[in-house]
Amino acid sequence: MLLSDLSDSTLSQALQHKLDQKTKPLGALGRLEALALQLGEILGSESPELQQPQLVVFAGDHGLAARGVSAYPSDVTWQMVENFLAGGACVSVLARQHGIDLTVVDCGVRHDFAPRPGLLDYKVAYGTADALEQPAMSAFECERAVAQGRAVVKSLPGNVLLLGEMGIGNTSAASLLMARLTGLEIADCTGVGTGLDEAGLQRKIAVLAQVLERHAGVTDPLEAMEAFGGFEMATMLGAVLQAAQENRVVVVDGFIASAVVLVAHALQPLVLQRCVFAHSSGERGHALMLHHLGAQPLLDLGLRLGEGSGAALAWPLLQSACLVLRDMASFASAGVSQSDAASS
């Protein structure tokens, strides 16, 4: 389905006019004004209201993790899923702080979880294949993950989707997708992830360069997802496409979520209009990826966690942007004099 172009509409002009009439010097709220304008465009209203925000953590394991590309073992993926559900992970704490609903989706974790509230079972397989030997997933598996991501969003209420992920090895998958879809050097797309030392980083880059060579002919965005991605990333891709189609606000977290948006953008460029980039991650490659997308992140806190933690931290800014549009007085309503330039 084609997405509509949200820019240059009568609504955009009305939103800009409304912002300009608020009791403040023109443009004085800086990036918050651009955010307010974008939220109004996405939600189709001069007074946009954010409803029932949903933070979804997509989880999956990676065959490539066995090649030593992460500082942590794959078992951490399922252990952290338990931690999310028990309420002790960073994103659990932040979601609770802000009254954001948290859902964990098992897209392909190498573990069997006991069913419980807050956990959705959309497992495609017990982890992806080793991308150095074969595509990480088959076309059929990728298609299934994307369809399931769409189903996840359809099953959740609200008009805001905050993206989170958990999957040991997934900074590697994100770097591979970035290198292939942007044409940048793999060394410029690769960081330390969970905390490799310098020697570890060089080994990671060498492995990733081999993986790129193994799949040298792959250029199509979906085929790149099959070759290099993870089940949590393909499922997130479906969720992003569905949320964009429904004109939900998509709050993009760090390096991995941005790599998924890079794929979504390659498939449907107008997806970007529905995306708010929460922060610039400390992971090497992220700033470059955001630049490639022309995205302006809200925060720059040196975060390199993932889970949706940056998205949750940016959430109050979205709330403030909507409140400014809705509740701030205008020059006329408050009886405040406008600048000479504006009134002449």
Ligand SMILES: Cc1cc2ncn([C@H]3O[C@H](COP(=O)(O)O)[C@@H](O)[C@H]3O)c2cc1C
């Ligand atoms: C305890 C712990 C909690 C995490 N929460 C998110 N990640 C993050 O680290 C992983 C990616 O880094 P790499 O590619 O180096 O494995 C992902 O699971 C990501 O969400 C975590 C990692 C760890 C160790």
Ligand SMILES: O=C(O)c1cccnc1
């Ligand atoms: O930016 C991220 O999302 C990130 C960085 C390092 C490790 N995990 C996630």
